[in-house]
Amino acid sequence: MVHRHLSTSSEERIDREYFRSTMDPTTRLHTYNADRWKAKFHPEHFWDVQYVGADFIRELIENHYRTSTFIFGDDGGLIERFLETDQMKADYQPKDLVSRIEVHLTAITFDRTSCIGYMFGCPTKPERLAAALKGIEKLKPGASVIVHFSTQAPAEKQKGDQALMACTVMCPSLREAKITGKRARLIIDRKLEVELDEVEGDYTLKDCNELD
Numbered sequence: 726m727v728h729r730h731l732s733t734s735s736e737e738r739i740d741r742e743y744f745r746s747t748m749d750p751t752t753r754l755h756t757y758n759a760d761r762w763k764a765k766f767h768p769e770h771f772w773d774v775q776y777v778g779a780d781f782i783r784e785l786i787e788n789h790y791r792t793s794t795f796i797f798g799d800d801g802g803l804i805e806r807f808l809e810t811d812q813m814k815a816d817y818q819p820k821d822l823v824s825r826i827e828v829h830l831t832a833i834t835f836d837r838t839s840c841i842g843y844m845f846g847c848p849t850k851p852e853r854l855a856a857a858l859k860g861i862e863k864l865k866p867g868a869s870v871i872v873h874f875s876t877q878a879p880a881e882k883q884k885g886d887q888a889l890m891a892c893t894v895m896c897p898s899l900r901e902a903k904i905t906g907k908r909a910r911l912i913i914d915r916k917l918e919v920e921l922d923e924v925e926g927d928y929t930l931k932d933c934n935e936l937d
Contacts, residue, residue: 738796739807786815790822797828805860820863826870832887833877851894858898866906873912888913892928
């Protein structure tokens with residue numbers, strides 16, 4: 726049971742909620758408390774040495790980070806925060822172990838800063854796409870980062886423009902990740918892959934049938 730709970734996750738979504746404060750049962754106030762956070766996301770008996778040994782718990786946490794796929798959205802800086810926060814109090818940062826992340830982005834976002842953007846969506850700003858990738862440089866060499874970008878437009882011309890904008894903004898960071906030993910990919914609409922080795926400013930797309 727413990728192994729199933731803390732071992733490999735094919736997809737584990739990391740969003741702002743992952744770092745939210747939890748409610749103190751005495752004061753009824755939401756504050757940050759590592760033990761209370763751990764109890765919320767991982768029931769207490771999974772961490773009780775009467776049931777499992779401390780060494781086994783540590784091995785499971787390490788395996789969880791090494792073999793799971795962590796999914797991120799367009800929250801700026803969240804990747805960096807996740808990789809550098811020892812949320813499980815295991816005495817090391819996730820960036821030392823995490824080997825696979827995916828970032829899912831779209832050309833249209835439901836911006837919470839305005840009523841119209843929240844209700845009907847608005848174009849994703851380039852700055853937001855760039856901010857969403859902040860932190861991938863923290864990944865260890867050999868780690869994989871796949872960015873999935875979805876165009877959202879009725880006409881092919883508009884889709885092409887959206888794809889070009891995504892390439893222009895994100896390819897420099899992904900190229901740098903490759904140079905430093907990461908495995909980086911940019912997938913457009915789950916069917917086209919951007920050739921990151923091309924000269925900057927010249928983006929070639931190829932069919933992408935398998936996302937390994």
